[in-house]
Amino acid sequence: MLTMLATMSLNAALSWNSATATTPVYDDYPLLWAGHQVSFGRRAIPFRGEVVTRTDTLVLARVKMDGSKLIISQTACAVRFGEVAGIRVHMDASALPSSRLSFSLQDDGHTFLSKSLMSWDERDIDGDGHPGMTIGVQAKVCDGDLYVANRSRTRAEGHFDTTSFRGNAKVKVEQDILGARGRCLSVVARNSEEVVAGPFAYVQVAKGTTCTGLLYTGWPIDAES
Secondary structure, three states, X not given: OHHHHHHHHHHHHHHHOOOEXXXXXXXXXXXXXXXXXXXXXXXEEXXXXXXXXXXXXXEEEEEEEEOOEEEEEEEEEEEEEOOEOOEEEEOOHHHOOOEEEEEEEOOOOOOEEEEEEEEXXXXXXXXXXXXXXXXXXXXXXXXEEEEEEEEEEEEEEEEEOOOOEEEEEEEEEEEEEEEEEOHHHHHHOOOEEEEEEEEEEEEEOOOOOOHHHHHHHOOOOOOOO
């Protein structure tokens, strides 16, 4: 069960982060978009059978066209995990590295395709003094923190409609447990592999828009609508 939680916690980060990149200036990336991705997975849980996991990721992205390529540089504003079997998972979205996605226009003239590989190892990417990324687990019996490394391969296809850029992404997530805080987690957490998939959508927002402002007023795009 805890293996499922660790993988579920990071699938959003992996889906959105194809490569680490510095945040560009507006002169280079003239557009600002807000984005939403939903990632679904399936896991077998003892005494529960197979359950569906869900992660929602909200991002702000700076965007430009470079010839026939759509370049998106983005940071996470929030990562929200659905509760599974009474267990809640959380992480610091602001600690996730910025990412740069490159979508290429396909021969049909309207589909954009992105393929990417991303990984991190035991380096302390969230700066909390523990290896990898720290994932918090809240449960009645087995709670604490997991420290994880990962490797992911993502394939995403998208297209423009009248008001937004929409599509679907599929991610293969390979995750290694580097350590844990909590006796139960230390015993039961295991390395894992999982495939997650789901829709994404972006919409343009005004320059100067912030994560805090959008989270307060309401997110302007829904990947499932």
